[in-house]
Amino acid sequence: MDFKIRYLNGFETDLMEAIDWYKNISSKNAINLLADIEDAIHSLSRNPLLFQKVNSRVRKANLKVYPYKIVYKIIKGELVIVALAHHKRHPKYWKKRK
Numbered sequence: 001m002d003f004k005i006r007y008l009n010g011f012e013t014d015l016m017e018a019i020d021w022y023k024n025i026s027s028k029n030a031i032n033l034l035a036d037i038e039d040a041i042h043s044l045s046r047n048p049l050l051f052q053k054v055n056s057r058v059r060k061a062n063l064k065v066y067p068y069k070i071v072y073k074i075i076k077g078e079l080v081i082v083a084l085a086h087h088k089r090h091p092k093y094w095k096k097r098k
Helices: 009-025 027-046
Strands: 004-007 058-062 068-075 078-086
Touching (some): 004 027, 009 078, 027 068, 027 078
Antiparallel strands (some): 058 068, 068 078
């Protein structure tokens, strides 16, 4: 069963920042990052309980290639994507997002 996905505005900001960063290196890197994110979100939507818990309400899924994780919650059958967090960024900067 695929879950309905909702993206918080903070995730969209994180996404654009990451794409811009890699686009400055090469457009191919930016495209590959986006593909890595899409693959992870597809996996999340199919089986969100598979990934590691951050706490009782939040989980994370590491990307396969790039040093980012997707932070998400499951709320009433909906997958809420909270953040695209770089591994070296403060681990809870996204905590106040709603």
